[in-house]
Amino acid sequence: MTPKVTKKSAATRAHILETALGLFQEHGFEKTTMRMIAEACDLSLGAAYYHFKTKEELVLQFYAETGAEARSHNTTITAASKDFKTRLKALLQFKFTQMEPFRELASVLARQATDWRNPLSPFSAETRPMRDEAIGLIEEVLEGSNVKVSAPLRPHLAKMLWLYQMGVILFWMNDPSPEQRRTEELLDLSLALLHRLLQASTLPFMRRVNQSAVRIVELVEGLAPTEGEEP
Amino acid sequence: MTPKVTKKSAATRAHILETALGLFQEHGFEKTTMRMIAEACDLSLGAAYYHFKTKEELVLQFYAETGAEARSHNTTITAASKDFKTRLKALLQFKFTQMEPFRELASVLARQATDWRNPLSPFSAETRPMRDEAIGLIEEVLEGSNVKVSAPLRPHLAKMLWLYQMGVILFWMNDPSPEQRRTEELLDLSLALLHRLLQASTLPFMRRVNQSAVRIVELVEGLAPTEGEEP
DNA sequence: GCTATACTTTGAACAGGTTCAGAAAAAGAA
DNA sequence: TTCTTTTTCTGAACCTGTTCAAAGTATAGC
Numbered sequence: 035m036t037p038k039v040t041k042k043s044a045a046t047r048a049h050i051l052e053t054a055l056g057l058f059q060e061h062g063f064e065k066t067t068m069r070m071i072a073e074a075c076d077l078s079l080g081a082a083y084y085h086f087k088t089k090e091e092l093v094l095q096f097y098a099e100t101g102a103e104a105r106s107h108n109t110t111i112t113a114a115s116k117d118f119k120t121r122l123k124a125l126l127q128f129k130f131t132q133m134e135p136f137r138e139l140a141s142v143l144a145r146q147a148t149d150w151r152n153p154l155s156p157f158s159a160e161t162r163p164m165r166d167e168a169i170g171l172i173e174e175v176l177e178g179s180n181v182k183v184s185a186p187l188r189p190h191l192a193k194m195l196w197l198y199q200m201g202v203i204l205f206w207m208n209d210p211s212p213e214q215r216r217t218e219e220l221l222d223l224s225l226a227l228l229h230r231l232l233q234a235s236t237l238p239f240m241r242r243v244n245q246s247a248v249r250i251v252e253l254v255e256g257l258a259p260t261e262g263e264e265p
Numbered sequence: 266m267t268p269k270v271t272k273k274s275a276a277t278r279a280h281i282l283e284t285a286l287g288l289f290q291e292h293g294f295e296k297t298t299m300r301m302i303a304e305a306c307d308l309s310l311g312a313a314y315y316h317f318k319t320k321e322e323l324v325l326q327f328y329a330e331t332g333a334e335a336r337s338h339n340t341t342i343t344a345a346s347k348d349f350k351t352r353l354k355a356l357l358q359f360k361f362t363q364m365e366p367f368r369e370l371a372s373v374l375a376r377q378a379t380d381w382r383n384p385l386s387p388f389s390a391e392t393r394p395m396r397d398e399a400i401g402l403i404e405e406v407l408e409g410s411n412v413k414v415s416a417p418l419r420p421h422l423a424k425m426l427w428l429y430q431m432g433v434i435l436f437w438m439n440d441p442s443p444e445q446r447r448t449e450e451l452l453d454l455s456l457a458l459l460h461r462l463l464q465a466s467t468l469p470f471m472r473r474v475n476q477s478a479v480r481i482v483e484l485v486e487g488l489a490p491t492e493g494e495e496p
Numbered sequence: 497g498c499t500a501t502a503c504t505t506t507g508a509a510c511a512g513g514t515t516c517a518g519a520a521a522a523a524g525a526a
Numbered sequence: 527t528t529c530t531t532t533t534t535c536t537g538a539a540c541c542t543g544t545t546c547a548a549a550g551t552a553t554a555g556c
Binding site: 273298299300310311314318319320 | 511512513514515516521522
């Protein structure tokens with residue numbers, strides 16, 4: 035899994051990625067050609083493909099790498115406040131800050147999201163580790179926070195919020211307002227709504243709603259393939 | 266707008282579309298090449314492109330055409346029952362039946378959904394007519410039904426449900442279970458949940474939640490571009 | 497050092513979406 | 527009918543992602 039440091043490959047991979055990200059930022063994803071990337075690295079086209087099976091894999095790699103950063107930032111977040119909304123907002127905003135220079139790349143990945151069998155989809159079996167990690171971060175944010183939520187819902191809350199996060203990211207990617215101000219408004223609004231809804235979930239009146247909600251999350255989770263499926 | 270009947274173009278377009286759909290069904294979207302389509306129509310590649318600017322436009326055209334059928338089916342639906350859940354379920358199921366032979370094509374369109382500036386995205390300015398029509402159908406289903414919902418929410422309900430519909434369709438596209446049984450379960454569950462949530466929205470306790478919900482829908486609506494934007 | 501093995505790189509191709517200058521056919525004007 | 531304009535079609539490219547056999551280079555065991 036982890037390529038030995040002694041292997042030349044690691045350095046070349048890193049170099050290609052770095053170069054590619056620069057070019058993506060400069061010309062955009064579509065207009066940057068694999069030939070450009072290879073040439074900028076003083077490599078042949080084939081060599082570039084030796085290290086990255088597809089152009090999209092470059093993007094995926096970038097995401098994988100931002101993950102580590104986010105994990106470490108998470109401790110800062112949980113230390114700063116116990117408030118659920120504050121924490122979750124900080125978590126999302128950090129992701130946005132991280133990806134800000136590469137907003138377009140986000141939508142490159144999102145494009146794959148709709149076909150869950152696509153290895154690059156955030157819902158695919160192949161990206162499960164990344165997905166689990168992201169859910170893990172949310173779980174960290176939940177633990178020891180002031181969320182009030184119906185007990186049967188609690189075990190599924192992180193997964194639900196991950197789904198919520200996907201939605202917010204989709205909005206963010208498409209937000210043309212300067213500095214994505216609308217995304218911030220959306221964040222505040224939706225977090226408030228979420229908070230109230232979760233509070234409401236503790237009312238006896240809401241038992242049936244909660245049950246359905248849990249089952250729905252399970253269904254969605256069940257669709258995301260875990261092992262190899264269809265030929 | 267409406268091409269004169271005398272124009273040869275209309276007939277050729279129709280022929281190309283029909284042929285293409287057949288090939289898509291037989292070989293799948295990716296494996297069907299524009300060259301195959303052209304050849305099957307006894308046309309040159311260039312001619313095919315004269316009628317359809319891109320391969321995806323073929324899919325879009327297909328969708329546009331299923332719209333008419335759905336509109337007429339809607340009267341059947343509203344006549345059959347006044348129950349909100351029953352009607353909405355029927356609406357969605359009809360769409361599924363219609364698209365069943367072309368499930369793969371659905372995901373072809375969905376792929377474009379993530380970039381709202383893409384003309385083929387269901388959120389784009391270009392597809393606004395189709396979107397408005399779909400929302401119109403939902404509105405029809407709501408009118409004269411037994412939905413109970415907080416008054417301030419009511420004017421936005423159809424738009425909200427359209428968003429809901431997008432989610433269900435995404436699920437359906439990725440549902441590998443035979444005959445998409447899970448989608449049916451999801452439908453029943455989520456409709457029940459929706460129903461209860463809408464009922465709950467009439468409680469005074471929910472006023473703030475409702476307000477946020479409305480504003481969120483407005484924000485999302487506001488992102489979907491209406492005129493020409495950016496260069 | 498020397499060979500066997502594994503890893504990298506090359507260069508040339510392929511495939512399929514898309515474009516385009518100009519030919520052909522159809523429609524209109526006279 | 528004949529000439530002009532518009533619509534439709536053709537054939538040959540172009541571009542870019544991807545593949546692959548063969549060649550070059552490093553590494554390890556001896």
